[in-house]
Amino acid sequence: MKISVLGTGMVGRALAARLHELGHDVAIGTRDVAATLTRITQDPERTREWREATADIPLLSFRDAGLHAEVILNATAGAHSLAAFDAIGDDALAGKVVLDLAIPLDLSRGLPPELTIVGDDSLGERIQRAHPQTRVVKSLHTMYYEVMIDPGRLSGSHVVFVGGEDASAKAVVTELLQDLGWPADSVIDLGGIISARATEMYSRLFFALYAQLETFDFNIQVVRAAVQDS
Amino acid sequence: MKISVLGTGMVGRALAARLHELGHDVAIGTRDVAATLTRITQDPERTREWREATADIPLLSFRDAGLHAEVILNATAGAHSLAAFDAIGDDALAGKVVLDLAIPLDLSRGLPPELTIVGDDSLGERIQRAHPQTRVVKSLHTMYYEVMIDPGRLSGSHVVFVGGEDASAKAVVTELLQDLGWPADSVIDLGGIISARATEMYSRLFFALYAQLETFDFNIQVVRAAVQDS
Numbered sequence: 434m435k436i437s438v439l440g441t442g443m444v445g446r447a448l449a450a451r452l453h454e455l456g457h458d459v460a461i462g463t464r465d466v467a468a469t470l471t472r473i474t475q476d477p478e479r480t481r482e483w484r485e486a487t488a489d490i491p492l493l494s495f496r497d498a499g500l501h502a503e504v505i506l507n508a509t510a511g512a513h514s515l516a517a518f519d520a521i522g523d524d525a526l527a528g529k530v531v532l533d534l535a536i537p538l539d540l541s542r543g544l545p546p547e548l549t550i551v552g553d554d555s556l557g558e559r560i561q562r563a564h565p566q567t568r569v570v571k572s573l574h575t576m577y578y579e580v581m582i583d584p585g586r587l588s589g590s591h592v593v594f595v596g597g598e599d600a601s602a603k604a605v606v607t608e609l610l611q612d613l614g615w616p617a618d619s620v621i622d623l624g625g626i627i628s629a630r631a632t633e634m635y636s637r638l639f640f641a642l643y644a645q646l647e648t649f650d651f652n653i654q655v656v657r658a659a660v661q662d663s
Numbered sequence: 664m665k666i667s668v669l670g671t672g673m674v675g676r677a678l679a680a681r682l683h684e685l686g687h688d689v690a691i692g693t694r695d696v697a698a699t700l701t702r703i704t705q706d707p708e709r710t711r712e713w714r715e716a717t718a719d720i721p722l723l724s725f726r727d728a729g730l731h732a733e734v735i736l737n738a739t740a741g742a743h744s745l746a747a748f749d750a751i752g753d754d755a756l757a758g759k760v761v762l763d764l765a766i767p768l769d770l771s772r773g774l775p776p777e778l779t780i781v782g783d784d785s786l787g788e789r790i791q792r793a794h795p796q797t798r799v800v801k802s803l804h805t806m807y808y809e810v811m812i813d814p815g816r817l818s819g820s821h822v823v824f825v826g827g828e829d830a831s832a833k834a835v836v837t838e839l840l841q842d843l844g845w846p847a848d849s850v851i852d853l854g855g856i857i858s859a860r861a862t863e864m865y866s867r868l869f870f871a872l873y874a875q876l877e878t879f880d881f882n883i884q885v886v887r888a889a890v891q892d893s
Contacts (some may be wrong), residue, residue: 545861547782547783547860548782551781551782551864552777552778552781552782553777586888586889587886587887587888587889588886588887588888588889589884589886590886591886596871621872621875622875623871623872623874623875624871624874624875628871630777630867631775631867631868631870631871632868632871634781634864634865634867634868635864635865635867635868637860637861637864637865638861638862638864638865640861641853641854641858641861641862642851642853642885644853644854645851645852645853645854646885646887648887648888650887650888651885651886651887651888652885652886653883653884653885653886654819654883654884654885654886655872655876655881655882655883655884656817656818656819656820656821656881656882656883656884657817657818657876657878657880657881658816658817658818658878658880658881659816659817659818
């Protein structure tokens, strides 16, 4: 699958590297390719990380990454996500599947972050509203990036949510999740993109749990009653 | 333990009945005792429910329920919670433990409800701020009331959160949780009352899961990595 990952942070790099390793045709998108390359090469640690994980993956502008992809993964910081999609442009976005895993976090006051979009709206909905010809699926944003790409690292069953308006786009995302190691029965479809409110707001509990557990290396499972009606 | 449950809805009645059954000295508090009794006796179904579960439990005004209690459980609708505590009065509240399980839901547009307090504040914090001499512990609000009083009904381990400023109040609440059947290792202390933001916002995911699962009879478990550092 032709996949572009928007964002050069830890999450974006880890997802791009894993999807490349799985045989997908992956590109990474960034706002300013030259500036990103300069930032990487000025820091020996960053250079090493970049070479190890993502050396064979083309680094493109958001626009070119959008043109490259059938599926676009949004791993930008929530504050920059809408600008990234604007930079791609509606002609390049039309009809494409967007797996949006960004969260609109305000990290200016440290951890736990509060949300900049909260209550009766969400980042997932805003991206979908701003670009109605894309098919946005909110997923993978409720856990640590190492769990996203290796769900088996946890010691029991746990869940990943999908939410979006388009059933075929959710099927594409579910296939990608299964590629990443998510069992079919771990994927919970929460309905439309409005469910992004629920899952983005969950991030506040995610960070509260981090503070208590002192690790990001966890996720949640949904436990049901022993006897089910259905 | 002398316990008053504020609120005569399903949640309040179920908690009061179970705590009474466990041998605690329980009262139920309501805004207007005469009006509540009239409402119950006018509806044969309500009369039957009330007699079955709570016939031996005194129904008191909020004020008298507050005076009765060592521990006050807030099971009022979130929109009425602050008024209920105001009705009790600070002299009756001083030093007492408040187990706050209310959520500030706006149910006027049906399910899923949105939150009326969200983001950088929470109902738990507002109650604590309005009555600084009480010791508020936010707990039990992340699940269905039948799960609150019978955690063993679910087919696996799952968690209950506590958050509050006072360690001894959290110990009292944890003891009550264990009375209700919560194993010690299912109780996760999320720190101060600020964590009520996280757990109240989780309610949006709770209702999204309800819409998907078509049952309230579930809860979440926190699943950790197989190998832990600590």
